[in-house]
Amino acid sequence: MASAKLCRKCAGLLWGRTALASLSVPDTLLSVRAAAVQTHTQSWSFTTFRLSHSASPEPPAAERRLTERGLLPYDSPGSNCTVTERPSPDSPSLLEDLDIAPPLSPFEEISDDEAVQIVATPPLPPASTSLRDYVSQSETLTKLVQLGVDLFKLEQRPNVGSMLLRLDFQQDVQGRLLFLKDVGLQDSQLGPLITHNPFILTESLENLQARVSYLKSKRFSSEAVCRMVSKAPYLLNFSVQRLDNRLGFFQKHLGLSPHKTRDIVTRLPRLMCGSLEPVKENLKVFELELGFRPNEIQHIATRIPKVLTANKKRLTETFDYVHNTMGIPHSLIAKFPQVLNVRLLRIRERHRFLQYLGKAQYDPAQSGYVSLDQLVSLPDAVFCSEVASATLEDFEQFQKTL
Amino acid sequence: MGTPAGRLYRRLEGLFAVYKPPGVHWKLVRDTVETNLLKGINSAPPPAPQLQVQFLPERTEGPSGSTELTLTATCLPALAEHPRVTGPRFRKLRVGVGHRLDAFSSGLLVLAVGQGNKLLTDLYNSHVTRDYTVEGEFGMATDDFSNTGRLIERTTYDHITRDKLERVLAMIQGANQKALLTYSNVDMSSQEAYELAAKGSLYPQGKSPPIVTGLRCLHFEPPHFSLEIQCLHETQRFLCRLVHEVGLELRSTSVCTGVRRTRDGPFTLQMALTRNHWTVPDIAQAIQQSRSSWRQSASRASLPQHTESRGGEQGRHGTDEGARVAMSD
Numbered sequence: 001m002a003s004a005k006l007c008r009k010c011a012g013l014l015w016g017r018t019a020l021a022s023l024s025v026p027d028t029l030l031s032v033r034a035a036a037v038q039t040h041t042q043s044w045s046f047t048t049f050r051l052s053h054s055a056s057p058e059p060p061a062a063e064r065r066l067t068e069r070g071l072l073p074y075d076s077p078g079s080n081c082t083v084t085e086r087p088s089p090d091s092p093s094l095l096e097d098l099d100i101a102p103p104l105s106p107f108e109e110i111s112d113d114e115a116v117q118i119v120a121t122p123p124l125p126p127a128s129t130s131l132r133d134y135v136s137q138s139e140t141l142t143k144l145v146q147l148g149v150d151l152f153k154l155e156q157r158p159n160v161g162s163m164l165l166r167l168d169f170q171q172d173v174q175g176r177l178l179f180l181k182d183v184g185l186q187d188s189q190l191g192p193l194i195t196h197n198p199f200i201l202t203e204s205l206e207n208l209q210a211r212v213s214y215l216k217s218k219r220f221s222s223e224a225v226c227r228m229v230s231k232a233p234y235l236l237n238f239s240v241q242r243l244d245n246r247l248g249f250f251q252k253h254l255g256l257s258p259h260k261t262r263d264i265v266t267r268l269p270r271l272m273c274g275s276l277e278p279v280k281e282n283l284k285v286f287e288l289e290l291g292f293r294p295n296e297i298q299h300i301a302t303r304i305p306k307v308l309t310a311n312k313k314r315l316t317e318t319f320d321y322v323h324n325t326m327g328i329p330h331s332l333i334a335k336f337p338q339v340l341n342v343r344l345l346r347i348r349e350r351h352r353f354l355q356y357l358g359k360a361q362y363d364p365a366q367s368g369y370v371s372l373d374q375l376v377s378l379p380d381a382v383f384c385s386e387v388a389s390a391t392l393e394d395f396e397q398f399q400k401t402l
Numbered sequence: 403m404g405t406p407a408g409r410l411y412r413r414l415e416g417l418f419a420v421y422k423p424p425g426v427h428w429k430l431v432r433d434t435v436e437t438n439l440l441k442g443i444n445s446a447p448p449p450a451p452q453l454q455v456q457f458l459p460e461r462t463e464g465p466s467g468s469t470e471l472t473l474t475a476t477c478l479p480a481l482a483e484h485p486r487v488t489g490p491r492f493r494k495l496r497v498g499v500g501h502r503l504d505a506f507s508s509g510l511l512v513l514a515v516g517q518g519n520k521l522l523t524d525l526y527n528s529h530v531t532r533d534y535t536v537e538g539e540f541g542m543a544t545d546d547f548s549n550t551g552r553l554i555e556r557t558t559y560d561h562i563t564r565d566k567l568e569r570v571l572a573m574i575q576g577a578n579q580k581a582l583l584t585y586s587n588v589d590m591s592s593q594e595a596y597e598l599a600a601k602g603s604l605y606p607q608g609k610s611p612p613i614v615t616g617l618r619c620l621h622f623e624p625p626h627f628s629l630e631i632q633c634l635h636e637t638q639r640f641l642c643r644l645v646h647e648v649g650l651e652l653r654s655t656s657v658c659t660g661v662r663r664t665r666d667g668p669f670t671l672q673m674a675l676t677r678n679h680w681t682v683p684d685i686a687q688a689i690q691q692s693r694s695s696w697r698q699s700a701s702r703a704s705l706p707q708h709t710e711s712r713g714g715e716q717g718r719h720g721t722d723e724g725a726r727v728a729m730s731d
Contacts, residue, residue, distance in 0.1 A: 116459055116471040132488065136481045145486050152489030345423055345677070380678060399676045400421050401662075402508055 131155045131164070140169045147177075148191020149198075160198050167201055176201055179208055184226030197233035207239075214240045218247065219258075224266045232269035246272045253283060254301055255294070268305040279308045282315065290319050296334040304337045318344050326351055328362055328372065336372035350375055350383065353398050357388055406446040407491050410682070414439065415516035416689035417500075417525070419666065421674040424508035428499055435513060435680050436497045442682030444490040451479035498522050501532065501666060506548055507638040509534070509663030510674045515689070529605040530667030531615055531632045536658060538645040540625040543655035547642035557655045564622045570651040571617045571629070574644070578614040582634075585610040605634065612636040614644070627656075668692075668699065 125133050131151050135141045141164060145151060154160045167173055180190060180200075194200065200208075215225050229235055235243075250271065251261045265272055271279070286297045286307075301308055307315065318340055322328050326347075333339060339347065354360040354370065361368045362375075374387050384395050422431050457473040481487065498519040500512030514522040540559035544551030585606035588595040598604045606613065616632035629648075631641060642658040649656030664671050673691065675684055 113471050116473055132482045135484070135487050142481060145481060145484055149486065150489075151487045345426070349423075396676050396678075399423075400671055400674060402423060 129155075131161055134165060138165060140164060140167045140173055143169050143173065144194065147194070148188065150191075150195045153195055154198055157198075163202065164198060173201055175205055176203075176208070179205060180229070183212060183229055184222055185230055189230045193230060193233045197237065199237055200233070203237055208236050211236050211238070211240055211243065214243060218262070220262060220266065224262070228266060228269035228272070232273050234273045235269055238273065243272060246276070249276055249279075253280070254298055256298065256302065260302055264302060264305045268309075271305065271308065274309065278312075281312060282308050282310065285312055285315060289316060290323075290330075292330060292334060296330065299334055300337040300340070304341050307337065307340050310341070314344070315340060318342070318347065321347060322372075326360075326362065332362070332364075332372060336376075339372045339376050342376045347376060349399055349402065352402060353388060353390075353395060356398060357390065359388065405449040405491065407443050407448075410443050410446050410686075411492065411495075411516065413686050414443070414682070414689060416518040417512060417514050417521050417669075417692050418685055418688040419510050419512050419669040419674045419692075420680060421671075421676050422503050422508055422511045423677065424660070425505060427505045428503050428511060431511060432497055432499050432513065435685070436495050438680050439495055439497070439515065439682060439685065440490070440492055443492050443495075448485050452483045453477040454480040500525060503663060504638045506550070507641075507661035507663070509661070510666050510669055510671060511663075512666050512669055515685075518689075525667055528667070529634055531634055532636065532663060532667070533665035534631045534633070534636075534641055535620065535660075535662045535664055536629045536631055536641050536645055537660040537662075538627050538629065538648070538656045539659050540627070540649060540652075540654050540656045542657045543646065543649070544657050547639075547646045547658055549657045549659045551657070555655055557649075559625050559652075559654045559656075562624060562652050562654060564619065566652055567619055567622060567627065567648070570648055571619060573651070574648070575614060575617045578617075581611070582606065582613050582615065585613065610635055612640040626659075668695065 121137065124137060128134070131141060131154070135145060135151065141151065144164070154164065177190060180193070181187075185193065212225060215228070216222070220228070247261060247265065250256060250264060251258065254261075254264075256264070283297065286292045286300070287294070292300070319333070321344055322333060322339055323330070351360060354375075359368060359370065361370060362372065363369065364371070370387055374383070378387065380395065381392055384390050384392050388395070420431060420435065422428060454477070455475055456478050458476055459471050460474050461469050462472055463469060496516055496519055498514040500514070500522055503509060503511050512522070512525070539549065540562060541557055542549070542553060543555040543557070544553055546552075582604055583590060583595075583599075586598075586604045587607040588598060588604070595604075612633060612635050614631055614633045614636075616630070618630050620628045620630050629645070631644070633641075638661045641661050645656055645658040669692070673688060675688055679685075
């Protein structure tokens, strides 16, 4: 009880805060903590979470008073809390506020019941480079960790740390989580989603609802929407107009039917989030540099949508090897577009191995035909036993002679 | 370091060899190995969560029916030490690369993890020889001596025979032997020089230009030929230039179509890990193997006699250099 009495002054002030917020007694404990955290969070600036009042939006007067009064008792003589360096223009309003609600005196007696509920936590650091210091004190962060969000990844991103600290779990987070559950996401998918896109917690619920209903109006099934949201976490942060642009682009430039457009976007929802310039560029590369016909491009894009966002240089290198070195015509490549999606190293190793064994025969008209699909997508062990009829050790020995 | 991840990391400290495919930069190889190792080490089971004593208020029924609040001490796992908050234990590893290989060439590349980097310095200071297999093609000359460069000249190569090629190779080897003697800083007329040269353990003191200590022709089917080269302080560019000069000496021109390193000091091609084996268990095994072979070579070096065989040039180089490295450590 001694420690409780030591920080009676601070307790009194926190009690004042709870009285202001008019909260019921049983959950005082949590809300006192939450309030303490909140008063701090008001003033954390962006990257280093430093207490600087000029950079942050001005908190309401009552809150500001509490920040100051609540923090001062924590202040050990050695620490250099920036709150004490408050500019003077604020002080008149401060005095007015003090008139309205007289502060509790440090000498006031409190009952034992009240004293028990005082939580003597170590003071929160006013500035920190890590969210570790705030996790146990902030309800939002605690719940997010329990949900499976990787905080260490989020704290490396600019602005995200202070954004998370400002959120209130009941008001901001809960509703969005329930909404995501309604969209159809599993519990285990929520953590990774927020790890990728924490800004979904600041997006307004009406907007989110509007975007989901837009997707549904475009006749995406609810499973498809769920899959898209979990695969492309930023999808719901984009405006309806932008989503509409994307869908229109794929339908027009690839000349696809609505059904096939939906299929592409469902399989690779990343297409809806990124810029369209690389996609346009890749389409040009297919048409001009690689010399595919429009219907072949359409076929390749619907089979393997990933080639639309692939690296241009990688694409041409792979095509160059497959077409010029292995001598495979366009029609066959269009038939097995997964070749363009594989590492060049892998194609080269396997082709050279088959060549060494005298089995590199890619013409379907002749006997001993090895399809490109077999060449590329089988795992090493299966490829060796079924296509090359050799052992895995042989293949590894061969790799060391390249 | 009592955690499973820490123990795993200590098992991984040492030297090992990987096989670099052609067309890939060595830095990419190194980074891939580092990412794979980090993934493996960090997926080791996390240590037991740290507990923190917390005083939680509890409402208890008093004897007279009134409720009163008491504080009870409970041990709860500290949230600040949760793996989702602290992040993985290992964020980066010190992975060092031995003698480099440029993107054009392929072959054995020595990598070191953690404390193994010190051994890498020893390996460098011991001036070990390296074996290469170099493929060449007569009839062309390019600006960067490789077959991918810009074509400068076309020549005939019908007059070249295996005999002539070997004569030129012998001449080049002789010139390099002489360079080796001058750079080894031993008095040529001394007994010491004779003994070192007889043993074949002459090596240059400090820095020197590239020196070829062994050179022979493996295949000769014009226009294609391949050479086996043992050398010191070389770069792959130098080897390409060597092929070019062989062509010039033969009154023709040649380009280099491939450079492959088959041995780097004590590391041979059998120990090299191919791309699919760059995982924690395989690398750990390779490192254990290299450690034990070094211990063996160190104990063999402490024996008074050397078993020498004139024919086993490669083997002798291997054991000698291994011993030298191990002793300096």
